Amino acid sequence: MMEFVVTADGSKTLYHPGIGEHYHSRHGAVQESRHVFVGMGLEHSVTQSQVDSLAILEVGFGTGLNFLLSAAHCTKHGLRLNYTGIEAFPLPLDTLKQTGYDAYSTPALWTAFLSRYEESLKAPQLLDAGNQLRVIPIDIAQFASDQAYDILYFDAFAAVHQPEMWSAEILRHICQFLKPGGIFVTYAITGQLKRTMKALGFTVEKIPGAPGKREMLRAVKTP
């Protein structure tokens, strides 16, 4: 049975007893998502390329926190967002309703998210004028797409708990869906991950991590 845990910034996360890990940092779930994915990924990408729309691919959609915060950011800044989440074990709608993430979203987006979540597992859903969501209920290794993405949020469970998600084979597979110049971000950084990303043709940066983690990885696909 999964259970909710309140993290240090007051936002909730889920604990997965089978994996033995939380879905987010216990130092602050929202804080981590805002820093690692929205700040170092989305905001950085927009600063670099001055676009008005972008496509994000997330590995490990889970509760949808990274989507909700990204969508809120895009709405605020007049950006159109096309968001695809890969999730092998989609959470039930009832669980999503209990996250309390409405506090970090707008009422309209939160309502649209909950009312279209189950449909988003079958087809892309336009949640409002600017934000489209598709959650693909599939194992990462089976994911295929003819779309190319601007940003890849890699939010798998830690390598110590799920090493196969961080293998060179899986990273090579998923990174093929990033555009040249596209940005890969994740909350973790290890020597092995840096070597793998470099071997895949990425320029790797070690940058400050979210509270509780000194560093994280951002990598740019060589154009």
Ligand SMILES: C[S@@+](CC[C@H](N)C(=O)[O-])C[C@H]1O[C@@H](n2cnc3c(N)ncnc32)[C@H](O)[C@@H]1O
């Ligand atoms: C750290 S949690 C992600 C947290 C999520 N981003 C959120 O904000 O709630 C890792 C996620 O990866 C999913 N997952 C585990 N194995 C997977 C696989 N082989 N393919 C796709 N998703 C997987 C888990 O079900 C879980 O939702």
